[in-house]
Amino acid sequence: MASLEFRGVSKSFRETPALRGLDLSIRSDEFFVLLGPTGAGKTTLLRCAAGLESLDEGEIRVGGNDISGLSPSARDMAFISQQYSLYPRYTVFDNMAFPLRAPSRRLPESEIRKRVTSAAELLSIAHLLDRRSDHLAGGEMQRVAIGRAIVRSPKAYLMDEPVSSLDAKLREKLRVELKALQRTAGITTLYVTHDQVEAMSLGDSVGVMRNGKLEQLGSPRDIYDRPANTFVAAFVGTPAINLLPVDVEDGALVGPGGAFRLQLNGDGAAIGDRRLLFLGLRPEDMALSRQEDASLPSGRIALVESLGMEDSVLVEMGGGVEMRALCSALHRFQPGENVRVGVDSKRWKLFDARTGKSLG
Numbered sequence: 001m002a003s004l005e006f007r008g009v010s011k012s013f014r015e016t017p018a019l020r021g022l023d024l025s026i027r028s029d030e031f032f033v034l035l036g037p038t039g040a041g042k043t044t045l046l047r048c049a050a051g052l053e054s055l056d057e058g059e060i061r062v063g064g065n066d067i068s069g070l071s072p073s074a075r076d077m078a079f080i081s082q083q084y085s086l087y088p089r090y091t092v093f094d095n096m097a098f099p100l101r102a103p104s105r106r107l108p109e110s111e112i113r114k115r116v117t118s119a120a121e122l123l124s125i126a127h128l129l130d131r132r133s134d135h136l137a138g139g140e141m142q143r144v145a146i147g148r149a150i151v152r153s154p155k156a157y158l159m160d161e162p163v164s165s166l167d168a169k170l171r172e173k174l175r176v177e178l179k180a181l182q183r184t185a186g187i188t189t190l191y192v193t194h195d196q197v198e199a200m201s202l203g204d205s206v207g208v209m210r211n212g213k214l215e216q217l218g219s220p221r222d223i224y225d226r227p228a229n230t231f232v233a234a235f236v237g238t239p240a241i242n243l244l245p246v247d248v249e250d251g252a253l254v255g256p257g258g259a260f261r262l263q264l265n266g267d268g269a270a271i272g273d274r275r276l277l278f279l280g281l282r283p284e285d286m287a288l289s290r291q292e293d294a295s296l297p298s299g300r301i302a303l304v305e306s307l308g309m310e311d312s313v314l315v316e317m318g319g320g321v322e323m324r325a326l327c328s329a330l331h332r333f334q335p336g337e338n339v340r341v342g343v344d345s346k347r348w349k350l351f352d353a354r355t356g357k358s359l360g
């Protein structure tokens with residue numbers, strides 16, 4: 001198995017920079033997820049790794065060797081793209097067998113059958129092997145496309161939002177399968193998505209990307225609990241983190257227009273002499289209560305959205321400042337109720353107001 005490394009990788013399309021000196025190391029056997037909004041450069045990075053685009057600067061190493069000069073086929077990477085293209089008149093079997101029948105491979109037909117069958121079983125499409133691929137549903141086609149990529153044992157899997165075109169249920173199922181597949185085969189995987197739930201559930205490590213650069217690298221837990229900046233904090237998590245500008249005054253954080261006041265507790269050193277910060281509060285770290293408690297900020301419930309077991313509750317804190325809290329549905333909070341807002345100072349996140357960088 002081989003590690004996959006990007007060193008100082010840059011790529012522009014005429015005037016548009018897609019990758020800006022990106023560094024990234026993926027260990028062999030690792031399931032690495034690259035998460036970022038549309039336009040971040042994710043597809044470009046995969047296409048560069050696969051050899052479908054050339055680099056302007058930098059190098060890409062597989063198992064320590066620079067592969068920048070190699071043709072796509074010599075790189076031996078399996079690229080699973082968003083737009084799956086199957087041969088419509090071929091059967092599922094023949095579509096999946098196609099890469100194994102390349103003249104350069106010369107595999108015996110019995111070996112081809114063995115590999116296709118086992119990949120098909122893994123992807124729950126064994127019953128479809130004789131069907132023509134233009135007679136399949138969308139989700140089935142995507143499985144075949146994945147199957148075609150995994151019948152051989154490439155140096156790495158490059159997966160570009162492979163499940164994003166499927167419906168939610170299928171997406172979840174296929175995600176589990178892909179993870180299991182990667183575990184079994186132990187093949188280095190670079191998986192790209194704009195979906196943070198997908199990234200958090202799949203990745204051994206996650207890289208958050210924006211504007212052709214990595215914003216943060218870490219375990220899903222790290223990214224969620226210790227976001228490096230306001231961009232990462234806001235991009236990861238549903239409902240999204242509450243991010244509010246606050247003033248530092250007499251050992252307290254004061255919300256816009258005095259909407260709330262939170263006593264500081266041990267953050268002094270990190271804050272230094274800053275007067276302005278961004279305060280990040282995850283909705284699940286806020287406790288709403290009907291009990292009168294003058295030491296806590298107060299607000300009025302503007303909206304309650306049911307998420308099943310939990311309610312997502314929007315609280316108006318005064319002066320147009322709103323915060324979202326996640327509460328057990330058992331509380332049965334109602335719009336118009338006055339509540340106290342409990343905030344755990346150990347869970348809040350502080351960011352520099354100018355750079356957006358975490359002070360944590």
Ligand code: ADP
Pocket residue numbers: 013016017018036037038039040041042043044045
């Ligand atoms: P992502 O996959 O994260 O959505 P892309 O890698 O597709 O991002 O695109 C990154 C940037 O590069 C975008 O600004 C996009 O418009 C631009 N780009 C990508 N491919 C091309 C291309 N073939 N020609 C011109 N611009 C491109």
Ligand code: MG
Pocket residue numbers: 042043044160
């Ligand atoms: Mg893309």
